[in-house]
Amino acid sequence: MAIVIIRQDGKIPEWKEALSAASPSIPIYSYLEEHPKEAIEMALVWKHPPGALRPYKNLKCISGSGAGVDFIFNDKEAPLHLPITRVVDQVLAKDMSEHVIGVILAYLKNLYTYKVDQANKVWRPLPYRRMGDYTIGILGMGALGVVLAKDLLHFGFPVQGWSNSEKDIETVKSFVGKNELSGFLSTTQVLVCLLPLTENTTGILNKALFQQLPKGAFVINVARGGHLVDEDLLEMLDNGHLSGAGLDVYHQEPLPVSHPFWAHPKIHMTPHYASVSDTRSVVPQILENYKRLQAGEPLLNLVSKERGY
Template sequence: MKAVFASAHDADPQAWIDPLQAAVPEVAFHAWNDTGKAVGAEIAVVWNPPPDLFSREPGIKAIFNLGAGVDALLRLPGLPADAVIVRLEDAGMAVQMAEYAAYALVRASRSFDDYQRLQQQERWEPRPDIRRADWTVGVLGMGVMGARVASALAALDYPVAGWSRTGKDIPGVQKFAGQQAFPAFLARTRVLINTLPLTDGTRDILCRATLRQLRPDAYLINMGRGEHLVEEDLSALLDSGHMRGATLDVFRQEPLPAGHPFWRDPRITITPHVAAASLREETITQTADKLRRYVRGETLSGVVPLDRGY
């Protein structure tokens, strides 16, 4: 059985192929190359793979994605309708997402931006104590990442709710499920944290119609995908005063172009898509285990239904 490793983010594919080959010797791994020569692969191990993956390797039956989000993979032309797509389920990313959300929430709620400005002015001015009840948090998406985020923030005694398509029971987190519950979820939320996967149903979900339903003086933390956010709608709501700020890690165009209005907006904190990265060792261990299960015909976890997209 042959596998092709194809990733636009790694200059040294052997750093992945060598340990995978050692862990799964029954599969012969090959690096994607620019020669156009096919290897006859049945398996693809990918992260942001080349657009001609399936035209060059039409025999691919299973794709193992080195990340949790599969939206880029689903957009590739020629994706076989019967292909098995397997995504990462954590690989060290969930705790990073929780750290990022806590950083952004605490920075906003505890006025740490104000303290930074006051330090530059050599002014000693303690800000008023906060009431956590005034900083209601709503987490969009209750998968592995969102659930970890919600649990971590609830442990800090913020009032936390989680919304997802089917709902999820998490101790200390109020559950909202389905479109019917979405308005009530938004109405009780001041800090909205997005961890949703990108699908046709979630694209542009962070728009004027959604964000204006948040509590006044609202704050947005986007760790999902840039295509979730309608950027001009966020700017308009910041200008109107309905929203006080945002921390954004993902954007419609990455890197964020020079001259983009977000760069110089003091109400927006920008990070370059670093909220969570799959850790190499954990990713290799998890992917190798899934590959072994596939080869043996065993049940796989992390399989993505093509009609759902996550």
């Protein structure tokens, strides 16, 4: 009985070392090394190559090593009849929250504009905005969205959230379902996308949605590149309806050097690093699920295949 790690970001040795240190008795393999494929019962994956799970005939569980699992469903050869788990981690959530708050504060205090002015040697003092005057709308109130909402409240931001089910967070207005999306958007001045990527949310950040935001709204996408229609964002920035965007995720990563986002003065980019799973924090829940798998017990953080998250 063993675990195989399948990922393409160069971090397999880091994860292998952390898992082995925490539980030396469990054989841990990289999919790139020689290993007994028939012994593999759990695959720990992150944006694995399509078809990479096919050789493991005795696989019992696919364990995502991050909060998102859309890449698993995108693998047409993945054994989706097996249990799929994801990471629910407070460290990951806090890292995401800190990143988003940093982006919001830089926007409110004109730091992005001043950076452009600096490059152009322009001295241009601008009126700044205060936290209490801007309503932050969180699109997707899962584990990450809830932590962000609570942190924003501590800073004094008015906060509201939209999700498929009502969330009960004191002083955070909850909008639910398609019928309440327009009301949510019309009163949101900074929109933060934290939705899971599913068939229903692919392309949700489009022109029709942007037009429902107040003129001058700022958009932050830290979820998945597939949520955004790139051309629609560019159009709404260029016509002045949106004042700017903070992006951490893209359709193709790394973003091609020819992409217009690189040179756009109203788009502020980071390289998909808003929050990264910390092995020290995540490994215990991975190993707990492995033990539960062996004992035939219910797994933690199971993904709903109907919802896709």
